[in-house]
Amino acid sequence: MVNNTVAKFSIEYYQYLNAQGELINPTEKLPAWAQDFATLQEAYRMMVLTRAFDNKAIALQRTGKLGTYPSSLGQEAVYIGIGNALEKQDVFCPSYRDWGTQLIRGVTMGEILTYWGGSERGSDFQASTAKEDLPNCIPIGSQCLHAAGIATAIKLRQQSRAALVTCGDGGTSQGDFYETINISGVWQLHLVIMIVNNQWAISVPRKSQTAAETLAQKAIAGGIPGEQVDGNDLIAVQDRVSRALKKAHEGGGPTVIEAITYRLSDHTTADDASRYRKKDELAEAWQNDPITRLRQYLFLHQAWSENEEKQLQQICSEQVAKAVDAYQQQPLESPENIFLHQYATMPTSLATQRDEFLAKQQQQG
Numbered sequence: 001m002v003n004n005t006v007a008k009f010s011i012e013y014y015q016y017l018n019a020q021g022e023l024i025n026p027t028e029k030l031p032a033w034a035q036d037f038a039t040l041q042e043a044y045r046m047m048v049l050t051r052a053f054d055n056k057a058i059a060l061q062r063t064g065k066l067g068t069y070p071s072s073l074g075q076e077a078v079y080i081g082i083g084n085a086l087e088k089q090d091v092f093c094p095s096y097r098d099w100g101t102q103l104i105r106g107v108t109m110g111e112i113l114t115y116w117g118g119s120e121r122g123s124d125f126q127a128s129t130a131k132e133d134l135p136n137c138i139p140i141g142s143q144c145l146h147a148a149g150i151a152t153a154i155k156l157r158q159q160s161r162a163a164l165v166t167c168g169d170g171g172t173s174q175g176d177f178y179e180t181i182n183i184s185g186v187w188q189l190h191l192v193i194m195i196v197n198n199q200w201a202i203s204v205p206r207k208s209q210t211a212a213e214t215l216a217q218k219a220i221a222g223g224i225p226g227e228q229v230d231g232n233d234l235i236a237v238q239d240r241v242s243r244a245l246k247k248a249h250e251g252g253g254p255t256v257i258e259a260i261t262y263r264l265s266d267h268t269t270a271d272d273a274s275r276y277r278k279k280d281e282l283a284e285a286w287q288n289d290p291i292t293r294l295r296q297y298l299f300l301h302q303a304w305s306e307n308e309e310k311q312l313q314q315i316c317s318e319q320v321a322k323a324v325d326a327y328q329q330q331p332l333e334s335p336e337n338i339f340l341h342q343y344a345t346m347p348t349s350l351a352t353q354r355d356e357f358l359a360k361q362q363q364q365g
């Protein structure tokens, strides 16, 4: 009999900083962009702003001023890293926890609040850099196929740009995810598929999600490279995503990156994670907080001070408060708008419903 190994693979894991903000390998040089403290300080500011926004948004939901809201607590390095790595010409295809990236794309806090307040006006991004980005995608995993479609258009037009899609750990169990992996390999699409592995799909832990040792290795079956990155290490995330995007721009094909992070919050404001998650696990995960890690790195290199930290906290809460004020003063959306935006041309059945609704509204005066 013949018994040869016909395929072998390995999955690399990338990390620069440990949880204490120290270089894992002190003799190794950071990527050139990360040697500039001003660049890292700016990334740090955005991570702190993201968390300040999160806190305020949850408070708004609790007081009935915002709808169900998904916090990104603990995942700030993933979203800010992606945002910084994306080039203006790229297309960002988010799921629904990704507004840290959206902020960097130029989406305003007001638009984000408007969306989570229940109005599609919040998806009509005004910034030129976000005009072609997709709106949030709530169904699990379907955004992967949307991104594959966009990446196909990019390839057909022979453009030097890429689509980047984010997908949760749970989303990688969906057919849409596998189909995306498959077609992006066959067609060598300009696509980066980011798996944001925050260890939980609502109440389903990672170990119950799949028997696969890593989520990144799912790429291998589609013939495309997959790797892991420490999702709580801003430098590692931004560097790996930048490299994957550059490769895609140059027609080098797709990449899957699994960012290992942790959801420190409930799934959304409609969830109570204390019912299924052990306190010890959460306490341990806090030891890995991405914001503390980058701050420690900056502190260790005299590139940040207690005073700057105090000022930053103040600036962020003022910025968020200003956005919240503007959001709350916004005129309410007409209920009629619920009928819009589903079709380019409204079908008769829907138009009839709208007319009935308007007639009823008029009757009620």
Ligand SMILES: [Mg+2]
Residues within 6 Å of the ligand: 168, 169, 170, 196, 197, 198, 199, 200, 201, 202
């Ligand atoms: Mg998850």
